[in-house]
Amino acid sequence: MLLILLGVAYDVGITTEYLSNLLEVLVSTMDIIRVVDVHKIYRLGSIEIHALRGVSFSVRRGEFLCIMGPSGSGKTTLLNIIGALDRPSKGSVIVDGRDITKLGERELTEFRLRKVGFVFQFYNLIPVLTALENVELPMALAGIPRRERRERARYLLRLVGLEDRMDHRPDELSGGEQQRVAIARALANSPSIILADEPTGDLDSETSMRVLKVFRGVSKEEKVTLIVATHDPLVTGYADRILYLRDGKIQGEKLVERGEQ
Numbered sequence: 001m002l003l004i005l006l007g008v009a010y011d012v013g014i015t016t017e018y019l020s021n022l023l024e025v026l027v028s029t030m031d032i033i034r035v036v037d038v039h040k041i042y043r044l045g046s047i048e049i050h051a052l053r054g055v056s057f058s059v060r061r062g063e064f065l066c067i068m069g070p071s072g073s074g075k076t077t078l079l080n081i082i083g084a085l086d087r088p089s090k091g092s093v094i095v096d097g098r099d100i101t102k103l104g105e106r107e108l109t110e111f112r113l114r115k116v117g118f119v120f121q122f123y124n125l126i127p128v129l130t131a132l133e134n135v136e137l138p139m140a141l142a143g144i145p146r147r148e149r150r151e152r153a154r155y156l157l158r159l160v161g162l163e164d165r166m167d168h169r170p171d172e173l174s175g176g177e178q179q180r181v182a183i184a185r186a187l188a189n190s191p192s193i194i195l196a197d198e199p200t201g202d203l204d205s206e207t208s209m210r211v212l213k214v215f216r217g218v219s220k221e222e223k224v225t226l227i228v229a230t231h232d233p234l235v236t237g238y239a240d241r242i243l244y245l246r247d248g249k250i251q252g253e254k255l256v257e258r259g260e261q
Contacts, residue, residue: 032192032225033059033082038091040077040248051077052088053248059227061192064219066239067229074248075229076197082227083116083195084108095193113142117186117224119196123178125170131157131181132166138188149188156184159221160214176207180214187222194219196228200235212238 040052051074059065069075080086082093084100092099100111117138125134132153139149157166160180170178179199186194196215200208216238219226228235236242236256244251 030061031058032061032096033227034092034094035078035082036092036094038078038081038088038093040074040081040086041089051248052081055091055245055248055250057243057250057253059225062219062223062225064216064226064238064240065228066236066242067227067245068231068233068236068242069229069245070231073245075231075245078245079195079197079227079229082193083118084111113138114189115191115193117188117191117194119179119182119186119194119199121198121201123170123175123182125178125181125185127170130167130169131162131173131177131184134170134181135185135188138185142189144189152188153184156187157181159187159218160184174207175203176211179203179207179211183211183214183218187218187224190222191224193225193227196226198230198232199228200230200232205234208232208234 035055035057038052038055039050042049042051055074055078067075067078077086081088082095084103087101092101094100095111095115100108103111125131126137129137132150135153135156136149139152140146144152154163154166157163160183162177162180162184165173165177168177170181173181182199183194186196199215200211203211212235215226215228218224228239239256241256242254244253
């Protein structure tokens with residue numbers, strides 16, 4: 001398809017720069033994720049707990065999507081399924097044209113390592129490693145050479161505003177600084193998707209706003225799709241779109257106007 005477009009562009013005198021910009025616009029409007037009729041049932045003896053009940057939605061490439069809902073609404077379960085940490089009881093999750101619910105364990109491990117970055121409420125940093133070493137870790141697991149991963153880890157920590165805290169361990173960092181290290185770590189292997197579960201849940205309002213600005217900035221800089229699950233209304237002002245989840249079902253959605261941010 002790309003070769004055909006280049007040929008047409010040459011024939012009609014369209015510049016490759018114009019065509020490149022057009023392709024970038026087209027790609028940005030494509031769905032990177034499609035969640036189709038996803039159900040999740042947990043069984044505790046004879047009791048069935050329906051965490052998700054027929055959830056369906058799409059996410060555009062490069063979008064900042066907020067999944068908003070109270071505790072117990074199914075937000076974390078949904079993120080875990082999108083990130084291939086769990087499998088649905090029924091339904092499909094299609095990422096870049098591949099149904100990840102049909103992948104084997106080895107393929108899922110590769111998917112989690114290279115396609116998705118995770119950010120958690122309580123940071124999950126390795127306490128004996130410095131900020132720089134924590135960010136390097138996913139790249140080491142991916143087999144990236146030491147010099148290359150060290151350079152990228154430094155770049156990412158500068159990107160989140162921690163250039164002067166690289167050699168500090170987690171217990172020497174504030175909560176907001178630890179969360180920014182976690183964001184940098186999530187970006188380590190250049191994923192196309194970042195999934196964040198209650199990333200501001202353990203932070204005060206001022207620190208939360210700082211972290212959210214970092215999220216929005218790095219998502220644009222690194223051109224990643226960002227999905228944040230939260231019950232914090234502060235997050236919604238930074239998103240492009242909000243999905244409202246309750247009792248395992250999507251209750252509605254809202255596009256966020258730029259003037260609201």
